[in-house]
Amino acid sequence: MLTALSIKNYALIEDIKIDLQQGFTIITGETYAGKSIMLGALGLLLGKRADYSVIRNTQNKCVIEGTFDISNYNLLDFFKREDLDFEHVTIVRREILASGKSRAFINDTPVTLPILVKLGDLLIDIHGQHQTLSLGENQYQFQVLDVLARNRDLLLEYRRELRGLKKLEQDLTVLKEEQARAIKEHDYNVYLLTELEEAKLKAGMQEELEERYEELNNVEVLTEHLGSAVNQIRQEEIGSLSTLKEVRGSIGKISGLSSTYAGLQERVQSVIIELDDIAQELENSLERVEANPEELEEVNNKLQLIYNLQKKHAASTVEELLEITAALRQQVDMTENAEANLEQLQKEIQNKKLQISKIAAAIHKNREAVIPGFTKEVEKIISDLGMPNARLKIELVLQKEFFSNGQDQLSWFLSANKGGDYADIKKAASGGELSRIMLAVKSILAVNSKLPTIIFDEIDTGVSGDIAQKMGDILQKMGNTMQVISITHLPQIAGKGSSHFKIFKEDIGETTVTKIRELKTGERIEELAMMLGGDTKSESAMAHAKALLN
Known part of the structure; x- marks a missing residue:
């Protein structure tokens, strides 16, 4: 308080x-x-x-x-x-x-x-x-019944589930719009996806092909220089290996004189081994190098396909093309599975409606239960207030539509006089009666x-x-x-x-x-007397005021 x-x-x-x-x-x-x-x-x-x-x-x-x-x-x-x-x-x-x-x-x-x-x-x-006028407003009428029916928790649950339903219905609208657009673009998306999938793209593929293309496109240059390098290492008299072997022999003759010379001999031997290994690799590479016009054309065609796809999809790498492929596949799958997705969402909506209807039915039942006692009590009180023949009738009808506070349609009717017809309470009652x-x-x-x-x-x-x-x-x-x-x-x-x-x-x-x-008491008597008789404060007004205060 x-x-x-x-x-x-x-x-x-x-x-x-x-x-x-x-x-x-x-x-x-x-x-x-x-x-x-x-x-x-x-x-x-x-x-x-x-x-x-x-x-x-x-x-x-x-x-x-x-x-x-x-x-x-x-x-x-x-x-x-x-x-x-x-x-x-x-x-x-x-x-x-x-x-x-x-x-x-x-x-x-x-x-x-x-x-x-x-x-x-x-x-x-x-x-x-001015709140008395709200007696004729539907929102206030519902509030009265719901307080008496103890519907607060049910209404909170109902409104929470109703928000969930509206979200699902919005999702359904968006899905239908997306699928309508996807259906229009479906054939073209399938064509693009097929084209990308047939290219059999792999990460790092472009770099490998470009390297192979350079090899095949420069066979003569590679043969010339690889052969020259092998000769410079392998020639018997003036080749690098022959020279190093002679150096190793010369140092070997003095290696026993000092650990320094022995160490130098070991290092020369290491160089000979490494150079021999290099020569072997060069010879292997030289053996692999051969003119292959068919493979060159095949590699060139694959590269041209990649370049064309990159230009078409505004991509700069094969990896980007792979991402575009995945996105197109998802778009095509969504379109092809449209009916299944729609059916699933519609099923969720139907289940949500059934759930909300159960809550609304409980709210309706509680409201319906308090109406008889409430109208009887109102009639008793207003009878004591000079409306002995007034009758209040409350109609509550369960509808199919979901409203913000349930599925009920509510009307309050009043018959103010004996034998009178019922009419909407805001029309049937005067200001004093309201x-x-x-x-x-x-x-x-x-x-x-x-x-x-x-x-x-x-x-x-x-x-x-x-x-x-x-x-x-x-x-x-x-x-x-x-x-x-x-x-x-x-x-x-x-x-x-x-x-x-x-x-x-x-x-x-x-x-x-x-x-x-x-x-205080005396001041109250004077105030009541003034309310009764204006400023006169007559003896009768004062007596009446005292009587009102007992």
């Missing part, structure tokens, strides 16, 4: 702070005194978007702070989930700077507005002056939702006299189990409060400010 509210530098409010209690609290004041301003500030505290124009003095920041006793409302899981420090007395603060920026804090930890909204939804329900029905709905919801605090902004619009008295009784009864705050113009309701605050304007110098103070 809200135990304290502080507002600084907001619109006409300079600095106010009020302490609030459990039970039924009344707020009254002249028209335009600032009641809506206070509700606007409270809305900011609960996560509404800020407008820097609300700052009273742009030299200072606007600060709205609320203190909440949350010890009895099982909110520990929320605080853990949002990684916040849990305190039995939790302080929520909103700051708005002249620059237009705003900051929000929960127990001095900075938070985003969505988190503030989530916490606000768990703490306070503000029923604004207020009474809304109060009945809210009082039922209050018990089921277990909200700590509910605030009514003139829920009594369009009623007076004995009906107002009975509305006050309902609000007072609600205050026995939760904190109820009512902004009202009706003395019959104001007299039911366990505490009473008055909002008023005051001129300070050249400035008008909005203030609020809690009224």
Whole structure:
């Protein structure tokens, strides 16, 4: 419950702070005194978007702070989930700077507005002056039934699965578009793939072919120079090997004289062995070199094929052509397996629809189960509020279509008078009747939702006299189990409060400010008398005011 509210530098409010209690609290004041301003500030505290124009003095920041006793409302899981420090007395603060920026804090930890909204939804329900009209809106009607039916977890699961279904349907659309394009290009892709596969490309193939081409294309040059090199090494009299052998012989004659000469002889012997090996390799190469016009033409044709494919596919290496081949093969396979892929995805979609339908059926069943008790309870309450012949009828029809909150079509109908026909509730009920029905709905919801605090902004619009008295009784009864705050113009309701605050304007110098103070018993009598009889404060008005306060 809200135990304290502080507002600084907001619109006409300079600095106010009020302490609030459990039970039924009344707020009254002249028209335009600032009641809506206070509700606007409270809305900011609960996560509404800020407008820097609300700052009273742009030299200072606007600060709205609320203190909440949350010890009895099982909110520990929320605080853990949002990684916040849990305190039995939790302080929520909103700051708005002249620059237009705003900051929000929960127990001095900075938070985003969505988190503030989530916490606000768990703490306070503000029923604004125009919210009564939402009774005729389908979204609110569903919300009422789903609170009573305890459908929260099922709806979360339904929406999660519905998002999954829409993703699968998007995938199906994309797949169909891709396959339509692929089918158009299929024949050409098959032609390109066949051409590449027939080339029998391998990594490193181009370099090997280019090297072989150079050998075959230069047979005469190779024969001439390889033969010359072999002769220069192998010639008996002037060849390199003969010369080295003579050197080895000369050194061998003196090798016994010194280890130096022996070492030199070994080195010459190593050179002879290496040179002999080189000569052997040159001879082998010379034997392999022979003119082969057929192989030369074959190698040239293979190279030309590679060059043409590289030009065609804007590739510079055989490796790139191999990557293009793999991509084309995948594209062709996808096209040829199109039906199988489509069937698989369509099967997944069908299974997902069946799964969602089961959840929607459970949601429907829960809603259907609470309707009889809910309509009976509403009728009982509004009967006490001067609508004894009014009947509420709720129709819930399961559809094939998936909506955002299930598969139900929902309609609320009202017969306001005895023997009257049922009509859509927003057409069948007057403003005062809507207020009474809304109060009945809210009082039922209050018990089921277990909200700590509910605030009514003139829920009594369009009623007076004995009906107002009975509305006050309902609000007072609600205050026995939760904190109820009512902004009202009706003395019959104001007299039911366990505490009473008055909002008023005051001129300070050249400035008008909005203030609020809690009224004591005597002040409450005077306030009720004024509400009853204007400014006269007549004896009858005072007596009536005392009677209202018992």
